[in-house]
Amino acid sequence: MISVATIGSCKHDGSVIGRTVLASRAIVIVTAGCGVLLAAAVLPFKAQAVDHTLGETIFGGTAGVLFLGAGVVAHLRRPDNNVGLLMVLVGLGWFAEDLQFTRLPVTYTAGAMLYAASGGFIAHLVVAFPDGRLSTRGQRWLVGAAYATAFGLSPLQVVFVDPLFYDQEHPPNLLLVWPGHPMEEVFVSVLGVIGAVLSAAVVVVLARRWLSASGPRRRVLAPVLLTSLIGGLGLMIHSALEYTDLSPHIWMLVYRVSFCVLPLAFLAGLLRVRLGRAGVAALLVELQRPLSASDLRDRLATALGDQSLQIGYWRPGAGRLVDAQGLALDPPSPDSGRVVTNVDREGRRVAGLIHDAAVCEDEHVLRAVTAAAGLTLDNQRLTAEIRAQLGEVHASRARIVAAVTEERRRVERDLHDGVQQGLVAAAIGVRAVAQRLGPSGDEEIRTLLRVCGEGIDTALADLRALARGLHPAILSEDGLVAALTALIERTPVAVELDVTPVPRLPAPIESTAYLVVAEALTNTMKHAGAGYVWVSVAHQDRCLRVEVRDDGAGGADPNGSGLLGLADRVRALDGELVIRSEPAQGTTVTASLPWSGV
Amino acid sequence: MTIRVVLADDAVLIRTAIGALLRQYDFHIVAEAGDRRSLWEAIVATEPDVAIVDVRMPPNNRLDGLEAALEIRSAYPGIGTLVLSQYLESRYLTTLLGENARGVGYLLKERVSGANTFVDALNRVAAGGCAIDPEVVSLMLASRRRDDPLHRLTAREREVLALMAEGRSNQAIAQRLRLTPKTVESHISSIFLGLDLPPEPDNHRRVLAVLAYLRHPTDREQSQ
Numbered sequence: 001m002i003s004v005a006t007i008g009s010c011k012h013d014g015s016v017i018g019r020t021v022l023a024s025r026a027i028v029i030v031t032a033g034c035g036v037l038l039a040a041a042v043l044p045f046k047a048q049a050v051d052h053t054l055g056e057t058i059f060g061g062t063a064g065v066l067f068l069g070a071g072v073v074a075h076l077r078r079p080d081n082n083v084g085l086l087m088v089l090v091g092l093g094w095f096a097e098d099l100q101f102t103r104l105p106v107t108y109t110a111g112a113m114l115y116a117a118s119g120g121f122i123a124h125l126v127v128a129f130p131d132g133r134l135s136t137r138g139q140r141w142l143v144g145a146a147y148a149t150a151f152g153l154s155p156l157q158v159v160f161v162d163p164l165f166y167d168q169e170h171p172p173n174l175l176l177v178w179p180g181h182p183m184e185e186v187f188v189s190v191l192g193v194i195g196a197v198l199s200a201a202v203v204v205v206l207a208r209r210w211l212s213a214s215g216p217r218r219r220v221l222a223p224v225l226l227t228s229l230i231g232g233l234g235l236m237i238h239s240a241l242e243y244t245d246l247s248p249h250i251w252m253l254v255y256r257v258s259f260c261v262l263p264l265a266f267l268a269g270l271l272r273v274r275l276g277r278a279g280v281a282a283l284l285v286e287l288q289r290p291l292s293a294s295d296l297r298d299r300l301a302t303a304l305g306d307q308s309l310q311i312g313y314w315r316p317g318a319g320r321l322v323d324a325q326g327l328a329l330d331p332p333s334p335d336s337g338r339v340v341t342n343v344d345r346e347g348r349r350v351a352g353l354i355h356d357a358a359v360c361e362d363e364h365v366l367r368a369v370t371a372a373a374g375l376t377l378d379n380q381r382l383t384a385e386i387r388a389q390l391g392e393v394h395a396s397r398a399r400i401v402a403a404v405t406e407e408r409r410r411v412e413r414d415l416h417d418g419v420q421q422g423l424v425a426a427a428i429g430v431r432a433v434a435q436r437l438g439p440s441g442d443e444e445i446r447t448l449l450r451v452c453g454e455g456i457d458t459a460l461a462d463l464r465a466l467a468r469g470l471h472p473a474i475l476s477e478d479g480l481v482a483a484l485t486a487l488i489e490r491t492p493v494a495v496e497l498d499v500t501p502v503p504r505l506p507a508p509i510e511s512t513a514y515l516v517v518a519e520a521l522t523n524t525m526k527h528a529g530a531g532y533v534w535v536s537v538a539h540q541d542r543c544l545r546v547e548v549r550d551d552g553a554g555g556a557d558p559n560g561s562g563l564l565g566l567a568d569r570v571r572a573l574d575g576e577l578v579i580r581s582e583p584a585q586g587t588t589v590t591a592s593l594p595w596s597g598v
Numbered sequence: 599m600t601i602r603v604v605l606a607d608d609a610v611l612i613r614t615a616i617g618a619l620l621r622q623y624d625f626h627i628v629a630e631a632g633d634r635r636s637l638w639e640a641i642v643a644t645e646p647d648v649a650i651v652d653v654r655m656p657p658n659n660r661l662d663g664l665e666a667a668l669e670i671r672s673a674y675p676g677i678g679t680l681v682l683s684q685y686l687e688s689r690y691l692t693t694l695l696g697e698n699a700r701g702v703g704y705l706l707k708e709r710v711s712g713a714n715t716f717v718d719a720l721n722r723v724a725a726g727g728c729a730i731d732p733e734v735v736s737l738m739l740a741s742r743r744r745d746d747p748l749h750r751l752t753a754r755e756r757e758v759l760a761l762m763a764e765g766r767s768n769q770a771i772a773q774r775l776r777l778t779p780k781t782v783e784s785h786i787s788s789i790f791l792g793l794d795l796p797p798e799p800d801n802h803r804r805v806l807a808v809l810a811y812l813r814h815p816t817d818r819e820q821s822q
Contacts (some may be wrong), residue, residue, distance in 0.1 A: 416654070
C-alpha cells in the first residue's frame with residue numbers, strides 16, 4: 001500500500017500538507033497542549049457529574065491523555081506521517097466530548113453538540129493507519145461519512161435534548177427547539193444505525209487490509225487489531241450481560257483497559273523500535289561466524305522481519321544484481337510492494353536487498369542491518385562474481401572444442417569433395433593418355449606417364465591417410481563404435497574391443513573420445529612394445545567412458561605426447577582424462593565424458 | 599555385346615573421366631546421374647547391365663550411394679552394382695554384400711585409374727560375379743590375433759584366400775597365380791579345412807563365407 005518513489009527504494013513520499021517539518025511539529029504540540037488544557041478544564045466537572053463514577057473519570061482521562069501523548073511522540077518520530085496528528089486530534093475530540101459536563105450554558109451546549117467528536121477522528125485514524133493516508137476512494141468516502149456523521153449529523157440532535165427535564169439545576173440547552181419531540185427517537189435510531197454501519201465498514205476495511213498484508217505489514221497492524229478486538233469483545237460481552245446478574249463489570253474493565261492500551265498499540269505498530277533493535281544485536285553476533293549465502297539471507301530476513309528478503313550481489317560489469325549462483329536478478333516493479341535497499345562499502349555498491357516496502361518503516365533497523373552485513377555481503381559478492389566468470393569461461397571452452405571439431409570435419413569434407421576428386425580425375429586422365437599412346441608409342445613418354453600416375457597414386461594414398469587422421473568420415477556417418485572398430489582394424493597390434501551399446505553422441509564428444517583412443521594406441525605402438533591391447537567403450541550413468549589398456553613396458557610420461565592436448569579438450573567438455581602407467585605394469589588411459597542426453 | 603552402364607557420381611569431373619575411360623573400352627554409357635533420385639530414375643528407365651555408384655551423394659552426402667546400391671540390388675537383382683568409395687571401410691562391405699555376393703563390387707575410387715583392374719572388375723560384376731577391392735581384403739587379413747588359425751596357412755594359401763575374398767573364380771585365381779585349376783582347388787580345400795569352415799562349392803557363397811570369417815573377430819566383439 002505504500003506508494004514508494006518510482007525508483008523503488010525507501011524514500012518517504014512527503015505527504016505533509018505542504019508545511020515544513022518544524023511548522024507541523026509546532027502545530028501538533030500546540031494542539032496537544034490545547035487538549036491537555038481542555039482536559040484539565042473538563043475533568044473536574046466530569047468527576048462531579050452524578051452518573052459517572054470515579055473509575056470512569058480516571059479511565060476517560062487516562063485514555064485521552066495517552067492519545068495526546070502517544071500522538072506527540074508518534075509525530076516527533078515520524079513527522080511525515082499523519083498518524084501522530086490524528087492521534088492528538090482523537091485525544092482533543094475525546095475531551096471535547098466531556099464539555100457536556102461543564103456548567104456554563106455555552107460550553108454545555110457545545111459539548112452536547114460535540115458528544116461524538118472523537119468518533120470521526122478515530123475512524124480516520126484506524127482507516128489511515130499505518131501510512132497516515134487514505135489511498136482509495138472508498139476509504140475517503142468512508143472517513144468523510146464518519147466525519148459528516150460526527151460533526152454534521154450528531155450535533156443536530158441537540159435541538160431535541162432538554163436537560164432541565166431531569167435536573168432543574170442543569171445549565172439549559174441554548175439550542176433547544178423541540179423538547180420531547182417524537183422525532184427524537186427516530187433520529188436517535190437512525191444515528192445508531194448509521195454508527196453501526198460505519199463501524200462495520202471500518203471493520204471490513206481492517207479485515208481486508210490484514211488479509212492482503214505481507215508478513216512485515218501484519219506485524220505493524222497486529223497490536224492495533226489485537227487490542228481493538230479484545231476491547232470490542234469486552235464491550236460486546238458487557239452489553240450482552242448488562243441486564244443479567246453475571247457481573248458484567250469485569251468486561252467493562254477489559255474494554256477500558258484495551259482502550260487505554262490502544263494508543264500505545266498504534267505507537268508500537270508505527271515505531272517497531274524495540275523489536276528491530278534486538279534483532280540487529282543478535283545479527284551482529286551471528287555475523288562473526290562464516291555464513292553460507294543462504295544462511296546469511298535467513299539471518300538478515302529474521303533481523304528485518306521479512307522472510308521474503310532476497311539478496312542480490314552487484315556486478316559492475318553487467319550493471320545489475322545477480323543471485324548467489326551468478327544468475328541475473330530483476331529489480332522489483334514499482335507496484336509490487338517491494339523495494340531495493342542498496343548496500344555500499346567504501347563508496348562502492350556491493351549488494352542490494354530486495355524486501356517488502358513495509359520494512360522501510362523502520363529506517364534505523366534497516367540501516368543498522370545493512371551496515372552490519374556489508375562486509376559479509378562484499379565477500380559473497382566476490383564469490384558470486386567469480387562463479388559467474390567461471391561459468392562464462394567454461395561455456396567458451398566448450399564452444400571452442402565444438403568449433404575445432406567442426407573445423408576438422410569440414411576440412412576432411414573439403415579434402416574429400418575437392419582435392420581427392422581432382423587427383424582421381426587427374427590419375428584417370430594420365431592413364432587414359434598412356435592407353436591412347438599404345439604399346440607402340442615412345443618409351444620415354446610411357447615411362448614419364450607411368451611415373452606421373454604413380455606419383456598421383458601416392459598423393460592420393462597420403463591424402464586418404466591425412467583425412468582419416470583428421471576426422472575419419474565413418475565417425476560422422478556411423479558413430480564412435482564403428483569408427484573405433486575401423487581404427488582397430490588398421491592397427492598392427494592385436495586389439496580386443498569391448499563395447500556396450502552406445503547411442504550417437506554430440507560430435508565434440510565422439511571426436512574427442514576417438515582421438516583419445518587413437519592417440520593412446522599410437523603411443524602403445526611407439527613405446528610400449530605391448531603384445532596385447534584392450535579397448536573398452538561404455539556409456540553408463542550419463543557418462544561415456546573409453547579406456548585403452550596395454551600390457552607393455554609402462555612408465556609413460558603423462559605430460560608428454562599428444563595426450564596432454566587431449567586432456568585439455570576432455571576437461572573443456574567437463575570430462576576427465578586419467579593416465580596410469582607404472583613401470584613394467586603397462587599403461588591405462590581412461591577418458592570419461594559426461595553427457596546428459598537430449 | 600556391349601555392356602550398358604549407368605554412371606552415378608555427384609562430381610562432374612569424375613563422371614567425365616570415367617566416362618571417357620569406359621568408352622575407350624567399348625562400354626556404353628546409357629545414363630549419368632548426380633544424385634540418388636536421378637540415379638533411381640535412370641535405372642528404372644534404362645535397366646542397364648551394371649551401375650557404377652559413388653558412396654557419397656546428394657541429398658544427404660553421407661551414405662546415400664550405398665543405400666541406393668542396396669535398393670537397386672533388391673529391386674533389380676539382375677543389375678550388377680559396382681560401388682566406388684574414396685575411403686574403404688570393411689563395415690560397409692558387409693552391409694553391401696548382405697545375403698549374397700552376386701553381381702556386386704566394392705572398389706576404392708582410385709582404382710579407376712588403373713584401367714585394367716577397373717575394367718576387369720566391371721566386367722565381372724556385369725557378368726554376375728563379385729569384385730572386392732584388394733586393399734579391403736588385405737586390411738581384413740592383416741588385423742589378426744596371435745592365436746589366429748590364419749597363421750597356420752602357408753603363404754601361397756593366404757594368397758589364394760585373398761583372391762577368393764576379392765571374389766575371383768578358380769579360373770581367375772589360377773591365371774593370376776600361374777597355377778593349374780586343380781592346384782587351386784586343392785589349395786582351397788586345405789584352406790577351408792585349416793580354417794574349420796564348411797566347403798562352399800558355390801562361388802558367391804564362398805566369398806561370403808570367407809569375408810564373414812575374416813570379419814568374424816571384430817564382428818564378435820561388436821554387440822551392435
